[in-house]
Amino acid sequence: MTPPEGVTSPEAYVFDAYGTLFDVHAAVRRHAGAMGPEAQAFSDLWRVKQLEYTWVTSLMGQYRDFSALTDEALDFCLARFPQVDKALRDPLLDAYRQLDCYREVPGVLASLKATGVKIAILSNGTPKMLNEAVEAAGLDGLIDDIFSVDVLQIYKTAPAAYALVTTAYDLAAPDIAFQSSNRWDIAGAKAFGFTCHWINRSGAPEEYASLQPDRVFSSLEGLVGSHAAETG
Template identity: 75%
Template structure:
């Protein structure tokens, strides 16, 4: 690999398209609970962590079992388990938490990063487990709709990432080879699936988590999306 190509792989410069995971990558999945942390009490972070963990677990179990249920439904089911695990938390907060999840905060660097990449001539897309309605609401609430060219939801396939067909939504719809697409996710398991598919992958390791899946290593690791502009 020559020096210019090596820089591209490490820093994400020069790709025809940048495809982003949504939840945890563009949108802060814990912001819904933080908005109500006072009402939730001292266990709010553990509650939020469990909500996210169960939400993801349910996607994998349903995909492997061939029993698809959409992401909005799984988000509600995961929340109900959290209330069962934390019976001291007032269940009347359920509706408020679900509303907050539909309008998650985006991470502070997102607008500038997306705008800069578009100015460089790249196409910008989202590829997510979220339903089209969920993604439309999240994008609108974050005010980044003008910075996104395409939004791809696995709901059209009825199977979740890391199924190869989920990543193929991007190549087929954008008319690009996998090698011409840079894929960004905060989820290491998602990076593993995208790398297996053939994307150049950038792991946005916001939490400083240890690496996994060494045979499916990311091409770059950044603490925020600003690493794409370095």
């Protein structure tokens, strides 16, 4: 069986890390009882400020690594929510370094890897952060390569970030399937030329109309059937 017209079989599956493989709200969830009723709002803001800081520093032509920006975003949240005990700062950061992966992740990665394709991460996270997260989640044997923007000192959605993968694998952009739960990341990857799968875990509305994903799934489980159909 050959793939349907216009559909190519990816030679590599590349995953965003935070929000796609790893649950960014898991750190706060572990300490929610001690944080009180504002825990979810705190977690949401932590993520928003973390991403905001990456874009602002990149636009200024400056760079502070993702670990530092994660710390600074947490400090902002602790100031914004003074009722949350500041003694939770270090436990929250420790928990962020060892986030839970989503339940389907190990099985999906194992299924894809068994077909012989390359499996990689492309993330704003530092190499240390990513290695710790992968190890903590037990994904070590399922990931072939970890690409961090730290080597470039500029964050996604800069085209150079996505080019880390095409250069390393010597592949054309459309031959790489890129998966992210972040719609802005999918827009950047689509503009670069990747085949893009938006993992819309939260049922968020569509945006970036001129940069549509190739497919939308509610979880990574959709990739397994999709890959089977494309490869026959």
